[in-house]
Amino acid sequence: MIRHHVVVVGGGLIGLSTAHALLREGHKVTIVEKRALGSGAATGNAGELTPQQVAPLASANTARDVFRGVLSRNSYLSIDPLQLPRLARFGLGFLRAARTANASRGAAALAQFSGGIRAALQRMADDGVDISGGGDGFLMTSSDETELDAAHAAYRSRAERGWGAGPGPVLRGDELRAAEPALQPTVVGGFMLPGEFSLDPVTFVASLVERVRAGGADIREGLAAMRIGTGPSASIVCADENGAEVTVRGDRLVIAAGAWTTSILRRSRIRSAPVVSGKGYSFTVPVDRMPSSLVHAMDLHCVAIPMHGRLRIVGMMEFDGHPERANPHRFEVLTRAASRLIADADWSARTDDWVGARPMTADGLPLLGRVPRRPDVIVAAGHNMHGLSLGPITGEIVAALVADREPFVEGRRLDLAPFAVRR
Numbered sequence: 001m002i003r004h005h006v007v008v009v010g011g012g013l014i015g016l017s018t019a020h021a022l023l024r025e026g027h028k029v030t031i032v033e034k035r036a037l038g039s040g041a042a043t044g045n046a047g048e049l050t051p052q053q054v055a056p057l058a059s060a061n062t063a064r065d066v067f068r069g070v071l072s073r074n075s076y077l078s079i080d081p082l083q084l085p086r087l088a089r090f091g092l093g094f095l096r097a098a099r100t101a102n103a104s105r106g107a108a109a110l111a112q113f114s115g116g117i118r119a120a121l122q123r124m125a126d127d128g129v130d131i132s133g134g135g136d137g138f139l140m141t142s143s144d145e146t147e148l149d150a151a152h153a154a155y156r157s158r159a160e161r162g163w164g165a166g167p168g169p170v171l172r173g174d175e176l177r178a179a180e181p182a183l184q185p186t187v188v189g190g191f192m193l194p195g196e197f198s199l200d201p202v203t204f205v206a207s208l209v210e211r212v213r214a215g216g217a218d219i220r221e222g223l224a225a226m227r228i229g230t231g232p233s234a235s236i237v238c239a240d241e242n243g244a245e246v247t248v249r250g251d252r253l254v255i256a257a258g259a260w261t262t263s264i265l266r267r268s269r270i271r272s273a274p275v276v277s278g279k280g281y282s283f284t285v286p287v288d289r290m291p292s293s294l295v296h297a298m299d300l301h302c303v304a305i306p307m308h309g310r311l312r313i314v315g316m317m318e319f320d321g322h323p324e325r326a327n328p329h330r331f332e333v334l335t336r337a338a339s340r341l342i343a344d345a346d347w348s349a350r351t352d353d354w355v356g357a358r359p360m361t362a363d364g365l366p367l368l369g370r371v372p373r374r375p376d377v378i379v380a381a382g383h384n385m386h387g388l389s390l391g392p393i394t395g396e397i398v399a400a401l402v403a404d405r406e407p408f409v410e411g412r413r414l415d416l417a418p419f420a421v422r423r
């Protein structure tokens with residue numbers, strides 16, 4: 001097999017997973033990272049790996065939420081009205097993707113990864129990456145009966161099509177409280193999704209960084225990629241911390257810069273589906289009674305995750321055009337939502353406030369594949385809310401593309417057409 005020198009741009013979940021998979025196959029790897037490895041949305045997220053829930057955000061329900069997101073400051077989805085002109089293409093694409101037939105097509109495209117999520121993560125664990133800190137099975141809750149029944153039916157139907165394990169029975173009232181005493185009494189119902197699982201992304205990323213370093217990757221932190229170089233070899237033109245131009249060369253290039261990918265492609269005159277930043281927030285809170293599993297409140301749009309003995313709260317989707325800026329009001333909105341879910345928490349003793357930019361695409365599908373007319377350049381970005389679930393498998397798919405192999409997910413050929421860079 002030909003060994004390549006691959007330059008990976010971005011050292012977040014996708015870039016690190018890709019570097020790991022490439023090193024496993026014996027390639028030489030250089031990682032170019034604007035800040036430090038594991039920046040961006042890599043560590044403060046919910047740690048969920050979701051063979052059942054890996055689906056686009058756009059749906060009839062979320063399309064309705066868009067209007068509330070523009071008008072209200074207290075919705076989980078928040079859109080800065082000043083950003084509307086900049087978000088027009090993304091917004092129209094989102095509304096198109098929310099049509100029932102398109103949403104089903106998007107879900108089917110993503111479901112191709114479903115069977116590979118746990119297996120690819122396990123291969124990383126076999127290589128020595130730490131996947132501890134979480135647990136198996138999520139409790140999905142809602143106080144909206146219609147939503148509860150519809151979600152239960154949807155997960156049953158996904159399982160019947162082979163996309164993950166089916167849900168447990170719907171529990172209500174005392175039965176639910178007996179199953180999970182940490183819930184607020186106002187939570188009406190819930191059911192388990194036994195096939196979903198979680199890990200602690202902080203230890204996972206630290207361990208992945210350690211494996212990638214030990215594997216011999218050349219790590220170039222503090223270099224911001226600006227544009228793809230012209231010329232016969234694959235190269236990326238960067239700015240160092242003093243603003244000086246530095247060109248990093250290899251013979252293959254992988255652009256995995258999360259929510260920052262579009263600006264690199266645009267400066268390189270590569271047309272692509274836009275990736276925009278949809279910010280999420282998290283914090284840790286002390287509790288008297290820890291939930292026995294991850295609790296995902298569908299109506300409140302927040303998640304409570306027991307992680308190495310602490311409770312992390314995660315939620316919000318904010319489009320304000322500033323991927324790295326935390327908005328203190330969003331922490332308040334998230335705290336209010338979580339306090340309606342979890343009992344016996346000290347909400348005034350919040351720590352580890354964190355904000356991260358999800359790389360969102362209008363149709364919910366990542367950009368994954370070669371750039372037209374540049375077979376030496378691969379894009380792996382736009383993993384929306386699923387970059388941890390899909391990171392390990394994405395790394396393996398990119399490694400297949402680098403080696404000119406057809407990509408497979410656990411023995412099934414992957415149809416990459418829905419993930420085309422330009423669509």
Ligand SMILES: Cc1cc2nc3c(=O)[nH]c(=O)nc-3n(C[C@H](O)[C@H](O)[C@H](O)COP(=O)(O)OP(=O)(O)OC[C@H]3O[C@@H](n4cnc5c(N)ncnc54)[C@H](O)[C@@H]3O)c2cc1C
Pocket residue numbers: 009010011012013014015032033034035036037038039040041042044045046047048049223224225226256257258259260261264278279280281282314315355356357358359380381382383384385386387388389390
């Ligand atoms: C609150 C929240 C909760 C989430 N929960 C989950 C979850 O439970 N499960 C799940 O699967 N996903 C979850 N996600 C989504 C997941 O975190 C993202 O999909 C994932 O981080 C995307 O990986 P990435 O490598 O594309 O981007 P990132 O992890 O953001 O990494 C991008 C990297 O590129 C670097 N970079 C940027 N610009 C440049 C440049 N010009 N040059 C060089 N480097 C650059 C950045 O510094 C960063 O290190 C969550 C996200 C958030 C915000």
